[in-house]
Amino acid sequence: xxxxxxxxxxxxxxxxxxxxxxxxxxxxxxxxxxxxxxxxxxxxxxxxxxxxxxxxxxxxxxxxxxxxxxxxxxxxxxxxxxxxxxxxxxxxxxxxxxxxxxxxxxxxxxxxxxxxxxxxxxxxxxxxxxxxxxxxxxxxxxxxxxxxxxxxxxxxxxxxxxxxxxxxxx
Amino acid sequence: xxxxxxxxxxxxxxxxxxxxxxxxxxxxxxxxxxxxxxxxxxxxxxxxxxxxxxxxxxxxxxxxxxxxxxxxxxxxxxxxxxxxxxxxxxxxxxxxxxxxxxxxxxxxxxxxxxxxxxxxxxxxxxxxxxxxxxxxxxxxxxxxxxxxxxxxxxxxxxxxxxxxxxxxxx
DNA sequence: CATATATGTCAATAATACTGACGTAATTTT
DNA sequence: AAAATTACGTCAGTATTATTGACATATATG
Numbered sequence: 001x002x003x004x005x006x007x008x009x010x011x012x013x014x015x016x017x018x019x020x021x022x023x024x025x026x027x028x029x030x031x032x033x034x035x036x037x038x039x040x041x042x043x044x045x046x047x048x049x050x051x052x053x054x055x056x057x058x059x060x061x062x063x064x065x066x067x068x069x070x071x072x073x074x075x076x077x078x079x080x081x082x083x084x085x086x087x088x089x090x091x092x093x094x095x096x097x098x099x100x101x102x103x104x105x106x107x108x109x110x111x112x113x114x115x116x117x118x119x120x121x122x123x124x125x126x127x128x129x130x131x132x133x134x135x136x137x138x139x140x141x142x143x144x145x146x147x148x149x150x151x152x153x154x155x156x157x158x159x160x161x162x163x164x165x166x167x168x169x170x
Numbered sequence: 171x172x173x174x175x176x177x178x179x180x181x182x183x184x185x186x187x188x189x190x191x192x193x194x195x196x197x198x199x200x201x202x203x204x205x206x207x208x209x210x211x212x213x214x215x216x217x218x219x220x221x222x223x224x225x226x227x228x229x230x231x232x233x234x235x236x237x238x239x240x241x242x243x244x245x246x247x248x249x250x251x252x253x254x255x256x257x258x259x260x261x262x263x264x265x266x267x268x269x270x271x272x273x274x275x276x277x278x279x280x281x282x283x284x285x286x287x288x289x290x291x292x293x294x295x296x297x298x299x300x301x302x303x304x305x306x307x308x309x310x311x312x313x314x315x316x317x318x319x320x321x322x323x324x325x326x327x328x329x330x331x332x333x334x335x336x337x338x339x340x
Numbered sequence: 341c342a343t344a345t346a347t348g349t350c351a352a353t354a355a356t357a358c359t360g361a362c363g364t365a366a367t368t369t370t
Numbered sequence: 371a372a373a374a375t376t377a378c379g380t381c382a383g384t385a386t387t388a389t390t391g392a393c394a395t396a397t398a399t400g
Contacts, residue, residue: 028316031324360382
């Protein structure tokens with residue numbers, strides 16, 4: 001009885017509590033992402049698109065002039081997978097592709113006015129959800145939120161969701 | 171020139187900064203979730219499973235005795251979708267299904283020893299990732315992280331990723 | 341007994357994604 | 371200038387996840 005083991009729930013057991021907190025985090029992440037994306041998915045159905053289209057629209061809108069391979073690097077999917085989705089978006093007039101004048105092998109992607117409109121429609125919804133959560137949580141919590149999320153991201157990609165200057169243009 | 175418009179990046183423009191912060195949050199969420207799940211997906215390939223199996227394994231492991239409909243409520247997919255995945259996990263001996271003695275319409279799901287082993291293998295990897303991020307961020311940041319994530323989740327499901335007592339058994 | 345609930349299943353389809361193989365154009369290297 | 375590399379595209383086949391719709395069965399509840 002006196003072996004301070006690892007299965008008692010007495011409040012002096014940080015190991016148990018730690019594991020509990022970590023699992024809680026995993027679930028929070030699951031549910032938050034599920035609901036965060038669910039909202040946008042509903043909008044996309046009206047356009048005949050899915051979440052893959054959303055991701056493309058989003059990152060092209062956010063990084064005008066992004067190349068195909070840069071986009072592949074962000075999405076981490078194969079070019080064959082991207083091809084279908086991107087092709088549809090171009091055919092339907094949401095995205096345009098033009099040759100880079102500097103390196104004509106490259107294709108630069110950007111949104112049309114129509115694409116920008118859809119981008120806004122999708123983004124404002126998700127953005128409102130985040131804004132509400134931010135407002136309710138307060139500035140300090142927001143900072144913690146970003147710090148932890150950044151720590152979860154693979155080191156090589158941590159910079160991607162930060163810098164808004166000195167990017168994309170080489 | 172004196173119209174204090176909405177497109178200058180002068181540091182006295184909270185609206186611009188706000189939008190920027192919100193989009194940053196969306197991207198952090200995207201990348202964090204991508205990398206968080208990517209690791210587990212790699213393990214699952216060796217078992218011939220996909221991420222759908224992971225989610226089932228995870229929530230069954232976390233909620234032993236969960237019913238089929240409760241699981242559907244968490245995953246928010248159709249029962250036909252769940253059926254295939256759950257059937258495979260049962261056939262391969264990772265999950266067991268037994269009738270609830272109280273209400274024999276219900277099927278209670280739980281992991282086998284083999285299932286628990288896979289659960290641990292998957293969870294420790296993800297858990298380590300979170301733990302590292304937590305350690306680097308500090309306790310206050312962690313609290314903020316949880317608070318904001320909870321705020322992002324649809325109100326009706328916010329309780330799901332918290333309570334570990336007084337649940338599941340009614 | 342009638343109805344509702346919990347689960348299962350058959351069938352058809354869509355969306356996302358993969359591997360592998362090849363082709364072309366443009367740039368870079370030797 | 372020839373050779374190699376890079377960026378992109380595409381054809382074919384397949385796997386996984388998910389959907390809608392219809393129907394069946396067992397159990398519980400009024």
